[in-house]
Amino acid sequence: MRANTWAGRNKVEVRDVPDPKILNNRDAIVRITSTAICGSDLHLVDGYVPTMQDGDVLGHEFMGEVVEVGPGVEPGRLRVGDRVVVPFPIACGACAACAAELYSCCENSNPNAGIAEKMFGHPVAGIFGYSHLTGGFAGGQAQYARVPFADVNPLKIESDLTDEQVLFLSDILPTGYMGAEMCDIEPSDVVAVWGAGPVGQFAMDSARVLGAAQVIAIDKEPYRLELAERAGHTPVNFEEVDVRSRLLELTGGRGPDKCIDAVGLEASHGSAHIAAYDRVKQAVRSETERPHALRQAILSCRSGGVVSVIGVYGGLVDKFPAGAWMNRSLTLRTGQCHVQRYMKPLLQRIERGEIDPTRIITHTLPLDEAERGFDIFKNKQDNCEKVVLKP
Structure with a gap:
């Protein structure tokens, strides 16, 4: 598949990378229909966040269609064909932090929690596409993504709202x-x-x-x-x-x-x-x-x-x-946002017309033009406010 990858400080590159696979029973694979470049991605590109490696797939704002689910995902929670928005912090749904709805502080989703603890004094949750400090999970600026704890994290979109109306429920x-x-x-x-x-x-x-x-x-x-x-x-x-x-x-x-x-x-x-x-x-x-x-x-x-x-x-x-x-x-x-806590209430506000997320979108580009998207976003060219990428 095609994916946008970290290629060194101040450099990203769209490459062919291996397709994601189910690794754990509660995983799902999502075919990405829309993804976005976030301001915090620039901290990775600018070199402020350590532990990035050449070839790491970027992106933590994405949504799409479920194409495969692991055997541990309850059918009533997620099925092949569901349209979903995926939150950027990965939460297990069972630890003390998740029970308190502090999803970005999940105690179980970051396999590299020890590294994070040395930096922050406490573990942080896994995050898509955001360095090995937060788990080394491949991100969503790609054609497909593996979503751990898929019975907890993704929000199903069952209305006819466009991707652009709901994509930003993933983070911003x-x-x-x-x-x-x-x-x-x-x-x-x-x-x-x-x-x-x-x-x-x-x-x-x-x-x-x-x-x-x-x-x-x-x-x-x-x-x-x-x-x-x-x-x-x-x-x-x-x-x-x-x-x-x-x-x-x-x-x-x-x-x-x-x-x-x-x-x-x-x-x-x-x-x-x-x-x-x-x-x-x-x-x-x-x-x-x-x-x-x-x-x-x-x-x-x-x-x-x-x-x-x-x-x-x-x-x-x-x-x-x-x-x-x-x-x-x-x-x-x-705090890092506890996204899962807010997704459903904000979806309802969007449906009622109280908030229009589309007003910030200034550029929509194909995934293969991600490098140009990063350039115009970082350097604030062409009055760029927000870039949406289409795999």
Whole structure:
């Protein structure tokens, strides 16, 4: 089959790779009809996530048709011919974390949990196409994929909704929604979202759906801010204004009630000397992240507010504003998304027309053009917001 593979830092390559096979009783094989390039894929390509190997199949946002099921999969749960969306974290459904609906912390799905524990102090779940740190599972930017624990993870789509309407239930829509849900939004709240990429856009839409009075979009790309503004959100360009000052202006001097970091470890900063500081720290390996958005969210949030972090971090940050966090009674919440918890409720919101996931799709390409898709997405060419690939 054809698949998009990691071919070294800043390089992907579509190759012929072996077809996946049933390895365990609860596996299924899915013929992929749609997949996507995610912002967190760029962390792999940019070399920030260790343990990638040449030929690893990328991709953790995918859906398609079940073509084979293992003998341990109950027929009532999944059958050949079912149309499914596959969540990016792989959950066993039986451990203590899964019982608590903390699916991205599953204790049984990552065969390389020991490596993850050394990095994070605790095992993390297996993830499709996301390095050997998270299990070395082949990803979904391919014609077929093996899905472990297939009686637990995939969501059956039994309506006539298009792939484009439901594909993002695999990751970015639940991630954005969880970011807003962790904010405990009240009807009078002003919510500021750092990052107007796909996850940020869905965090904004989710904050609106959950009742926020105003949602502020913070980014530097005009086309991303325009996309947010068309959806009814207030744009702030951090290269044109001082973000904290502008947020104070918009909130009567208090700051936003709730702040969402939808950027993560590769953040940019409008001030060249501040941006240079973190790049130097990275170069001498005294930190692994660029936490501009996280710092700014903590310093901008009003006292007693909530800072929700859904941007990906994997290592160490410097100059964390612990004093502002502690002395102003801020609540900090975070986590890889527990996608399985949100898939059905968000599918219902899509069916009711409350959220339109298709609004962020700007490019649809055949799988064989994945390399071009990564290039235009990473470098924000052609006003690229989200790339969907068709195997």
